Amino acid sequence: MSAAPELVIGVLLPDLLGTYSDAGNAVVLAQRARWRGIDAGILCVTADTSPPAGCDLYLLGGGEDAAQLFAIEWLARHRTLRRALSERASTFAVCAGLQILGTTLTDVQGRCHGGLGLLDLTTAPRRRRAVGEVITRCVLPGVGLLTGFENHRGATTLGIGVRPLGQVLSGVGNGVPPASRRPAGRTWPVGPSSGGGIEGAVTDRVVATYLHGPVLARNPALADYLLSRVTGQGFPDPDPPEVPDLPGLRRGYLSPTPPRRARFRSHLKPW
Amino acid sequence: MAAVRGWARPPPMRPARLVSSPQFRRGWWTWVAMRAGLAAGWLSRRLGLGAGVIIRGRVTLALCPSALSRLAAGRRVVLVSGTNGKTTTSHLLAAALRTAGPVAHNATGANMGDGAVAALAADPDAPVAVLEVDELHLAAVATAVDPAVVVLLNLSRDQLDRGSEVRAVAAALAGALSAHPDTVTVANADDPMVVWAATQSPRASTVWVSTGGRWNGDATSCPRCGTTLHGNGDRWRCRCGLARPAPHWVASEAAAVRDRHVIPVGLRLPGQFNLGNAVTAMAAAELMGVDPRRAAAAMSLLPDVAGRYAVVTYRERELRLLLAKNPAGWAEMLGVLDEARPLLVVVNAREADGRDTSWLWDVPFEEIAGRPVVAAGEHCADVGVRLTYAGVEHATVADPLAALALLPTGVVDVVANYTAFHQLRRRLTAAGGESTR
Missing domain, CATH: 3.40.1190.10 (Mur-like, catalytic domain)
Structure with missing residues (x-):
């Protein structure tokens, strides 16, 4: 067997949390690391294996409701992995991944399930599914605008232990309505990070978002931020020449017209 | 609208002579709605708006909401x-x-x-x-x-x-x-x-x-x-x-x-x-x-299916037209593509395709490396980024007909998703592409 790679990216439960193609994030991270001369490997950890606790970065993707509950149970069962997630490794979680790392998760039938508790946030169902393009301004240094596609029914309220990943410029995001649109006389969860046009959640170990795309394929600066956090190296060049189509892709998604149209059309659909 | 809905009910009595005709058994109003639909479809085709199939059905259904069960009876x-x-x-x-x-x-x-x-x-x-x-x-x-x-x-x-x-x-x-x-x-x-x-x-x-x-x-x-x-x-x-x-x-x-x-x-x-x-x-x-x-x-006699698997000659290139619109479809299509043959991938993300292009990342595009590849369509940049990360050398041109010019002459595989496929077929027909099969 050859020497172990310098950077190991563990994709957790791609068989259950692979509905929205978020495993592409691992491909992006590994390739960008290799372009910088870092030997990176991807480890797919399916539900029928016992998970390794030694990965540098763990990825969780989006999945269907039944799979999500199974994933919580699976992660809670594997204690060494859980300890690695909370004490040592970095985690990048998308959509269902964000929800299962929270403290509680209420399903569509109104049943409340406990999450993994790695992130101080709770998720309850929205009345209508949030589907469409999203643009946010990321709070992480040097990352800038984020583009992605959201497709979820969660309204996520952040506690004081986490910061939002970004400010929503278009789209829904965490799904608690912004202050200006809240009906008068009703109390909403209060506090600096309790929704109001925000998206995702960040702690010093975890970056979580609702954005698909895959989000790291559309936002190389976020991929490089994660890589530099895991490897401790800085990457000054956010857009290396290796991906010639990226500027065109970002121009297309960050120009204001197409996402708005997509959002409007999604409201017209009866299902 | 309410008045029109009221008319949609068939008359309770019908002359015995007309009962023998299946069209009249379905009710005279269904027949009128059907004729109106056919007329709308004809008009749509004449005005060059499309094939006129959907408008035909929609007009019939608008006039007679129960048309589907009446026509199927x-x-x-x-x-x-x-x-x-x-x-x-x-x-x-x-x-x-x-x-x-x-x-x-x-x-x-x-x-x-x-x-x-x-x-x-x-x-x-x-x-x-x-x-x-x-x-x-x-x-x-x-x-x-x-x-x-x-x-x-x-x-x-x-x-x-x-x-x-x-x-x-x-x-x-x-x-x-x-x-x-x-x-x-x-x-x-x-x-x-x-x-x-x-x-x-x-x-x-x-x-x-x-x-x-x-x-x-x-x-x-x-x-x-x-x-x-x-x-x-x-x-x-x-x-x-x-x-x-x-x-x-x-x-x-x-x-x-x-x-x-x-x-x-x-x-x-x-x-x-x-x-x-x-x-x-x-x-x-x-x-x-x-x-x-x-x-x-x-x-065994069927040569193609609504243009899928058809072979069209266009500017010294023999295009094999294939449709794949999701990872499962692509997984099947990769088995049909010829390893040595140039490939044009055309992807749109309109309503009928699904707006989210994430699915491209579940297609094992790594398998197509080694042949000339061009990414085209309204979301060619998404395809291009995916191909780069898959290690596939390619060119990116939004217009699929212009993209063809970058590929060698001879037989070319073309894989497009739903609206991209229909758009390309229409444009090939308009540009004088000849179906050779």
């Missing part, structure tokens, strides 16, 4: 549904059933209620109808037409923004089948989602077909209990008891095997998945009273 209807292969299978089945008599068929792939109405109105006297139906519309269409046979091909993720998660689609199909206990289902035994949907109804009678599909990325967790499924393809089971049923028909090596009888199937359409589609069509044809050998002979 008295006919034996087969509904073909699933994520991939609906159009191909319904074409194969229609070809097989035409050996026994006229068949109404929504051949253009307009697969919602309006397309079904247009197809039935176009052939008002055909005693048999084959209707391809979008999986999200199966319940509504089945309620209206009371089908004799429902064909369920496969269920995988497609247009997640529009539809819903695969399991929810399977649950809706299960509900539709339970509501029609006398309908016989022809279902794919290799697809756990399909098996789960088809076995929900206790009174269901099902003919199982093993199609031998390549994709199982959407069924690694059990649709019934959510845990991991063990095995795939022709051997899978879950500890909750959901397991692959023993198939009545098996697609294998250019033949259909039915109860140890081997029936050769020589198709002009490429790929194992089309053999699976053909064997499924043979099972349905047998239920409709057509001998499987006769069905196989009729299906």
Whole structure:
């Protein structure tokens, strides 16, 4: 067997949390690391294996409701992995991944399930599914605008232990309505990070978002931020020449017209 | 509008002479609505707005909301549904059933209620109808037409923004089948989602077909209990008891095997998945009273399916037109592509395609490295980024006809998703591309 790679990216439960193609994030991270001369490997950890606790970065993707509950149970069962997630490794979680790392998760039938508790946030169902393009301004240094596609029914309220990943410029995001649109006389969860046009959640170990795309394929600066956090190296060049189509892709998604149209059309659909 | 709806009811009394005509048996207002639809379709074609199929159905349905059940009354209807292969299978089945008599068929792939109405109105006297139906519309269409046979091909993720998660689609199909206990289902035994949907109804009678599909990325967790499924393809089971049923028909090596009888199937359409589609069509044809050998002979003559698999000559290039719109479709298509042949990939993300292009990352594009590749379409940049990360050298040009100029002359494989495919076909026809087959 050859020497172990310098950077190991563990994709957790791609068989259950692979509905929205978020495993592409691992491909992006590994390739960008290799372009910088870092030997990176991807480890797919399916539900029928016992998970390794030694990965540098763990990825969780989006999945269907039944799979999500199974994933919580699976992660809670594997204690060494859980300890690695909370004490040592970095985690990048998308959509269902964000929800299962929270403290509680209420399903569509109104049943409340406990999450993994790695992130101080709770998720309850929205009345209508949030589907469409999203643009946010990321709070992480040097990352800038984020583009992605959201497709979820969660309204996520952040506690004081986490910061939002970004400010929503278009789209829904965490799904608690912004202050200006809240009906008068009703109390909403209060506090600096309790929704109001925000998206995702960040702690010093975890970056979580609702954005698909895959989000790291559309936002190389976020991929490089994660890589530099895991490897401790800085990457000054956010857009290396290796991906010639990226500027065109970002121009297309960050120009204001197409996402708005997509959002409007999604409201017209009866299902 | 309310007044028009009121007129839609048929008159209670009809002259005896007219009852003999099937058109009048359906009610004079249905006939008027049908004629109005045909006129609207003609106008739409003359004005160059499109093929006029959907407008035809919509006008008829607007005038007579019950048109679908009225037009289907008295006919034996087969509904073909699933994520991939609906159009191909319904074409194969229609070809097989035409050996026994006229068949109404929504051949253009307009697969919602309006397309079904247009197809039935176009052939008002055909005693048999084959209707391809979008999986999200199966319940509504089945309620209206009371089908004799429902064909369920496969269920995988497609247009997640529009539809819903695969399991929810399977649950809706299960509900539709339970509501029609006398309908016989022809279902794919290799697809756990399909098996789960088809076995929900206790009174269901099902003919199982093993199609031998390549994709199982959407069924690694059990649709019934959510845990991991063990095995795939022709051997899978879950500890909750959901397991692959023993198939009545098996697609294998250019033949259909039915109860140890081997029936050769020589198709002009490429790929194992089309053999699976053909064997499924043979099972349905047998239920409709057509001998499987006769069905196989009729299906072997089909050169292309609504332009898919057609070969078109355009500017010294022979284009093999292929359609793939999701990871499962691509997984099948990769087996059909020639390794040495230049490839044009065309991707749009309009409403009918699904707005989210994430699915491109579940296609193993790494496999196409080593041949000349151009990414085109309205979302060519998404394809281009995906190809770069897959290590595939390529060029990126939004306009697919301009993109062709970058590829060598000779035979070129073209794989496009739904709206990109239809757009490209229209443009090739307009630009004088010649169909060579």
